[in-house]
Every structure is written in C-alpha cells, then in structure tokens.
Amino acid sequence: MNNFADGRLAVNIGDIYLKNPVIMCSGTFGSGLEYNEIYETQIIGAVVTKSFSLKPMEGNKPPRLCETSSGLLNSIGLQNEGIEFFIQDQLPFVKKLKISPILSILGTSSLEFAELASKIIKIEHELIAVELNLSCPNVNKGGITLGSIPDSVEEVTSIVRKTLNIPVIVKLSPNNDNLIEIAKRAKSGGAACVSLINTLIGMAIDINTFKPKLGNVIGGLSGPAIKPVALAKIFSLYKAEVLPIIGMGGIFSWEDAIEFMLAGASAVGLGTVNFVEYDAAINIINGLIDFISKNNLNNISDITGKVKAGQ
Amino acid sequence: MKALKGEIISNDKISENIYKMTVFSPYMVKHCIPGQFVNIKCSESTVYDPLLRRPFSIYDVEEGFKVFSILYLIKGKGTKYLKSLEPGDVIDFLGPLGNGIKVDDKSDKKYLLIGGGMGVAPLFYLAKSLILKKNNVFLAAGFKDNKFIFFEKAIQLLKINYQFFSEDGSHGAKGIVTDFLNNHIDEYRDYTIYSCGPSEMLKSLKEIFLRNNIKNKAYALFEEIMACGIGVCKGCVIKTIDKDNKYIYKTVCKDGPLFELKEVVFE
Incomplete structure (x- = not known):
C-alpha cells in the first residue's frame, strides 16, 4: 500500500495534488465501488466518476458496444441515475473506501451546469475536483455539441469555477479541429487543467444486414487503437503551453503511461484497459516506480513533456 | 467476484465446433451459483486483439474436483484462442458474475x-x-x-x-x-x-x-x-x-x- 503513495509519484496538476499520477477515466470505473471488490481502489491517484447529469438519463438504444481491431466503439449515451444518486447513494461509500473522487458532470447548457454546480457546493470538500464533460460524442445535447464552441466552453467553465472552491477540469475531444483554442478558453474560464482525449467518433457496419453495428449509428472509439492519436493531440497541446494535461487514450501498460508523460501529460488516465486488465492500475503504478528508480528521477513529473522532438 | 487465474484441466472438442473447458478453481466452486458467468481474457497476457474479455456461462461445477466448466462455440478470434489452450495452461478470468439463480433449500418444487x-x-x-x-x-x-x-x-x-x-x-x-x-x-x-x-x-x-x-x-x-x-x-x-x-x-x-x-x- 505504501508504495502507491511513494513521494516520487506525487504530482501537482495546476492546483490539483495527487498522490500518484494514475487516474481512472470517467465512464470506465463507475465511482470505484465495484472495482473495490477486486482491489483497494484507494491506491489510485483519483477516480473520475461516471458523468452525472441533473436528472437521470436513460442512455442510448442498444447495441451500445462493438469491438474493432484493438479498439472499442461505444454509444452508451451517458446512462446515469442523476447527480442526487451520486451525492446520496454513492459518496458515503466512496468516502468510506477512501477513494479520491473527481466528480464528472454533464449539462446541456451553461444554465444546467450552474445548477449542477450549486448542488455540489455542499459536498465539494469531499471532492478532489470536478470534471466537465464537454466532449462526449454520444449525446445530442451537451457533450461535444457544447464543447466544440469556444464561447460555451469558457462560459460553462467560468460558471462552475465561480460557484465552487475546488479545481475544475475540462475534458476535451479529439474530434474538434480547434483544440488549442478550446483549451485556451477553458483556461480563461478558470480551468485548472484539461483531460485529453475523449473518444474518437467512429462507426461500424454489419455487411449481412447493412445496418450500423451500434444502435445510435455512430459512437466513440477507445482502446489501444487510438493511442497514437491521443499522443499527437497531447503533444500539440503541450507545445502550445496552455494548461497542464491529464493524458488518456488507449493506455494499457506502464510503458504507455511513460509515453503519454513524455508527450506532455502531467498525469495519465486509464479507461478501456479497466475492462480488460482489472488490476491495470496496480501494474502501471508499480511500473512507474521502477522506472523512477531505474532512471534516478526525483519525481515522475520530471519527464513530463521531455520527448526529444526536433531539438 | 474476484479476478482469478485457473489451471485448465481439460479442453476437449465435444461436437462440431463446440468445446468444453474445465478449469480448476476452488473459489469459483465455493461461490458460484447457476446462471452466473465468467469473463475470460481470450488472448495472451499483453496482447489486445481481441480486445475485450468474453463472457461464458457456467456449464457445470464438480465440487469434489474443485472444477467448473464452460461450453463454447468456435465463432471468432476469442474462441479460437481458447481452443488453442491445453491442459496445464492457465486462464485469466473474473467471476462469478451476474445475479444467477439461488436454488432454494426447500425441495419438491x-x-x-x-x-x-x-x-x-x-x-x-x-x-x-x-x-x-x-x-x-x-x-x-x-x-x-x-x-x-x-x-x-x-x-x-x-x-x-x-x-x-x-x-x-x-x-x-x-x-x-x-x-x-x-x-x-x-x-x-x-x-x-x-x-x-x-x-x-x-x-x-x-x-x-x-x-x-x-x-x-x-x-x-x-x-x-x-x-x-x-x-x-x-x-x-x-x-x-x-x-x-x-x-x-x-x-x-x-x-x-x-x-x-x-x-x-x-x-
């Protein structure tokens, strides 16, 4: 247990302090309660919860999953029980299990985000941060629709930031061509850092029925298949020196995690790997400790952005 | 539910394209009930194609031998991988999963x-x-x-x-x-x-x-x-x-x- 709190793993991402740089991505780990049956999820740097909306959302029509070569297409559509469910039913257990929660929230307008933020005030001292889901490709309102408009990103970030006293993270999409502009506006709104990347929009078709393999027609692609795209996006945003980055997109091993940090990530998010290697976080944290020792680093953050590209 | 590893006791073809795999797992034998399933990794440990695990329902449990078995139909990459495994090989799985059927102690129903x-x-x-x-x-x-x-x-x-x-x-x-x-x-x-x-x-x-x-x-x-x-x-x-x-x-x-x-x- 002590290993996972090795001081050399501790990182600051903007004003967010984490005991280690391994984070669980929203939608792939619940609120950490289910996985706690498999291992003690308190070892993880932070668990970003499934995105919660003001009211429960039923999600998209199935089928919602389709496996592609080394990738996973999903069109879940943010099925969730609503923010009150997190506050009343899950948070007490999250606290009891000493999980470090980052609460992911989803609104369809800045007004809804404001309302969500006001509901969070009473529990904000229990949270490491909130993450604004401004990049889900599987909903008609909110998500990427809101997150692709620079003005909306700044407005939403600013509203939440002003309502709460905890850091705000903005989760960004790789599907927009104005990534750096969006990140800058998140910064203007007061974001502490950004999470990058959400899933890539994708599609699969059944050649026997001529029907799309997902009930929602299109979905978001994750898994090892998207890792190179994620690295390139992180590298480009890091070079632009906008905000610290939590890097994610197909990380399956500690070697992948190191790559993301070299590209510019201050912390790394594990997503799809949670479905495949249940204890991935343990192996990755241990791998990072070994890497630190082997390379005589004072802290894992020493390698952030240290890729030798064109120098 | 636990993340488990179990030694394959047998992995035999029992019909055209259908196989039965028997796995040693005292934990499963102790905890599983009918209708539950296991989620099996159907590739080598650091290979991710196929990416996802595959769910298989529990076909049989033999308490005395501490084994459970699954039936599988050869369909794609995952089941072809399972077919290639031999007794003595170890599979990586999570189980028992799902609600299952609690068999009542009362009889005569x-x-x-x-x-x-x-x-x-x-x-x-x-x-x-x-x-x-x-x-x-x-x-x-x-x-x-x-x-x-x-x-x-x-x-x-x-x-x-x-x-x-x-x-x-x-x-x-x-x-x-x-x-x-x-x-x-x-x-x-x-x-x-x-x-x-x-x-x-x-x-x-x-x-x-x-x-x-x-x-x-x-x-x-x-x-x-x-x-x-x-x-x-x-x-x-x-x-x-x-x-x-x-x-x-x-x-x-x-x-x-x-x-x-x-x-x-x-x-």
Missing part, C-alpha cells in the same frame, strides 16, 4: 427448463443443482440439428425428464421447442420456468405465457456483448419495463443475466 442451441449451457448446472435438492425438473430444448447429442448424454446422467427437438429432425422430435410448449402449456401451469436461448425464442416464450395467462414465475437468462462485466460501463443493456410502465435499460452483466420474462421488452 416443479421446474420447467427451456433451452435453445448454446443456450442450454447454463441449464445443465441449473438442472443439476435443482435435482440435488430433490426438485422435479423437466427440460425441453430445441436445436437446429444433431450437434447437441452430447448434451442429451449429459442430461441422461441427471435422471430428469426431458424432451429434445431439432429443426431437421436429426435429434429428438422434428420441430421447435416453442411449438411444443404452445401445445402443452397447460401441463406446466404450476412450474417455475427458466429459459435460455436465442432472443427470438425468448420473445416467443413471453408471448405464449402472456397468451395463456401463465401466472407463475418465468425467467430467462440473457446474453449481450459485454465490456466490463461488472455493471460499470452500461454497455450490455436490454430494455425493460417497470411496474409504473417506465422503460429502463438494465445491464445484462450485473442486473442480469437473469430477468423475469415479463419485464423484458423485445424490439
């Missing part, structure tokens, strides 16, 4: 089990558990052809009553299991019903039970493409309807795979 194709797999373990508690079990199952003769041999050892059907008449009576049920439903009015098979079969069963005003409990085990297997990703949902006529998507992996047929909405 009547159960009707209805299976279609590979859907018979979990019914073997269920039938065996029910018989152990001295219940009355009748199994009706339908197949396309005669690939499931092995299953009849296994069922015979349980000494239960059964009737099998095949579409081509090569195994049991010629016909489909839902027609049989439609014609004989009155004989089973006081039976608790468990079914597992293709979605069209389950849909027909629901219609037969509704049409005949069957009041006793009728359940079905469902199957969907899954990712996490433990209820967090919400990927493997089916549409259900609650008492207030409200539609809810429920996860097959955690809310199920066992559902009451009347709550499932077939589309």
Whole structure:
C-alpha cells in the first residue's frame, strides 16, 4: 500500500495534488465501488466518476458496444441515475473506501451546469475536483455539441469555477479541429487543467444486414487503437503551453503511461484497459516506480513533456 | 467476484465446433451459483486483439474436483484462442458474475427448463443443482440439428425428464421447442420456468405465457456483448419495463443475466 503513495509519484496538476499520477477515466470505473471488490481502489491517484447529469438519463438504444481491431466503439449515451444518486447513494461509500473522487458532470447548457454546480457546493470538500464533460460524442445535447464552441466552453467553465472552491477540469475531444483554442478558453474560464482525449467518433457496419453495428449509428472509439492519436493531440497541446494535461487514450501498460508523460501529460488516465486488465492500475503504478528508480528521477513529473522532438 | 487465474484441466472438442473447458478453481466452486458467468481474457497476457474479455456461462461445477466448466462455440478470434489452450495452461478470468439463480433449500418444487442451441449451457448446472435438492425438473430444448447429442448424454446422467427437438429432425422430435410448449402449456401451469436461448425464442416464450395467462414465475437468462462485466460501463443493456410502465435499460452483466420474462421488452 505504501508504495502507491511513494513521494516520487506525487504530482501537482495546476492546483490539483495527487498522490500518484494514475487516474481512472470517467465512464470506465463507475465511482470505484465495484472495482473495490477486486482491489483497494484507494491506491489510485483519483477516480473520475461516471458523468452525472441533473436528472437521470436513460442512455442510448442498444447495441451500445462493438469491438474493432484493438479498439472499442461505444454509444452508451451517458446512462446515469442523476447527480442526487451520486451525492446520496454513492459518496458515503466512496468516502468510506477512501477513494479520491473527481466528480464528472454533464449539462446541456451553461444554465444546467450552474445548477449542477450549486448542488455540489455542499459536498465539494469531499471532492478532489470536478470534471466537465464537454466532449462526449454520444449525446445530442451537451457533450461535444457544447464543447466544440469556444464561447460555451469558457462560459460553462467560468460558471462552475465561480460557484465552487475546488479545481475544475475540462475534458476535451479529439474530434474538434480547434483544440488549442478550446483549451485556451477553458483556461480563461478558470480551468485548472484539461483531460485529453475523449473518444474518437467512429462507426461500424454489419455487411449481412447493412445496418450500423451500434444502435445510435455512430459512437466513440477507445482502446489501444487510438493511442497514437491521443499522443499527437497531447503533444500539440503541450507545445502550445496552455494548461497542464491529464493524458488518456488507449493506455494499457506502464510503458504507455511513460509515453503519454513524455508527450506532455502531467498525469495519465486509464479507461478501456479497466475492462480488460482489472488490476491495470496496480501494474502501471508499480511500473512507474521502477522506472523512477531505474532512471534516478526525483519525481515522475520530471519527464513530463521531455520527448526529444526536433531539438 | 474476484479476478482469478485457473489451471485448465481439460479442453476437449465435444461436437462440431463446440468445446468444453474445465478449469480448476476452488473459489469459483465455493461461490458460484447457476446462471452466473465468467469473463475470460481470450488472448495472451499483453496482447489486445481481441480486445475485450468474453463472457461464458457456467456449464457445470464438480465440487469434489474443485472444477467448473464452460461450453463454447468456435465463432471468432476469442474462441479460437481458447481452443488453442491445453491442459496445464492457465486462464485469466473474473467471476462469478451476474445475479444467477439461488436454488432454494426447500425441495419438491416443479421446474420447467427451456433451452435453445448454446443456450442450454447454463441449464445443465441449473438442472443439476435443482435435482440435488430433490426438485422435479423437466427440460425441453430445441436445436437446429444433431450437434447437441452430447448434451442429451449429459442430461441422461441427471435422471430428469426431458424432451429434445431439432429443426431437421436429426435429434429428438422434428420441430421447435416453442411449438411444443404452445401445445402443452397447460401441463406446466404450476412450474417455475427458466429459459435460455436465442432472443427470438425468448420473445416467443413471453408471448405464449402472456397468451395463456401463465401466472407463475418465468425467467430467462440473457446474453449481450459485454465490456466490463461488472455493471460499470452500461454497455450490455436490454430494455425493460417497470411496474409504473417506465422503460429502463438494465445491464445484462450485473442486473442480469437473469430477468423475469415479463419485464423484458423485445424490439
């Protein structure tokens, strides 16, 4: 247990302090309660919860999953029980299990985000941060629709930031061509850092029925298949020196995690790997400790952005 | 539920394209119940194609040997990988998963089990558990052809009553299991019903039970493409309807795979 709190793993991402740089991505780990049956999820740097909306959302029509070569297409559509469910039913257990929660929230307008933020005030001292889901490709309102408009990103970030006293993270999409502009506006709104990347929009078709393999027609692609795209996006945003980055997109091993940090990530998010290697976080944290020792680093953050590209 | 590793005791072809794998796992034997499943990694440890684990229902448990077994049909990369494994190899799996069927300690109840194709797999373990508690079990199952003769041999050892059907008449009576049920439903009015098979079969069963005003409990085990297997990703949902006529998507992996047929909405 002590290993996972090795001081050399501790990182600051903007004003967010984490005991280690391994984070669980929203939608792939619940609120950490289910996985706690498999291992003690308190070892993880932070668990970003499934995105919660003001009211429960039923999600998209199935089928919602389709496996592609080394990738996973999903069109879940943010099925969730609503923010009150997190506050009343899950948070007490999250606290009891000493999980470090980052609460992911989803609104369809800045007004809804404001309302969500006001509901969070009473529990904000229990949270490491909130993450604004401004990049889900599987909903008609909110998500990427809101997150692709620079003005909306700044407005939403600013509203939440002003309502709460905890850091705000903005989760960004790789599907927009104005990534750096969006990140800058998140910064203007007061974001502490950004999470990058959400899933890539994708599609699969059944050649026997001529029907799309997902009930929602299109979905978001994750898994090892998207890792190179994620690295390139992180590298480009890091070079632009906008905000610290939590890097994610197909990380399956500690070697992948190191790559993301070299590209510019201050912390790394594990997503799809949670479905495949249940204890991935343990192996990755241990791998990072070994890497630190082997390379005589004072802290894992020493390698952030240290890729030798064109120098 | 636990992330487990288990040594393969046997991995044999038992029919055309169908294999039975037996795995040593005292934990599973101690904790699993009929209708539950395991989520197996179907590739070498650091290979991620196929990416997702594959869910398999528990076919049998032999307490004395501390083993459980699964049946699998060779379909794609995942099952081809499973086929390549040999006794002594170790598989990586999570289990037992899903709600499953708690077999009552009270005996002398009547159960009707209805299976279609590979859907018979979990019914073997269920039938065996029910018989152990001295219940009355009748199994009706339908197949396309005669690939499931092995299953009849296994069922015979349980000494239960059964009737099998095949579409081509090569195994049991010629016909489909839902027609049989439609014609004989009155004989089973006081039976608790468990079914597992293709979605069209389950849909027909629901219609037969509704049409005949069957009041006793009728359940079905469902199957969907899954990712996490433990209820967090919400990927493997089916549409259900609650008492207030409200539609809810429920996860097959955690809310199920066992559902009451009347709550499932077939589309």
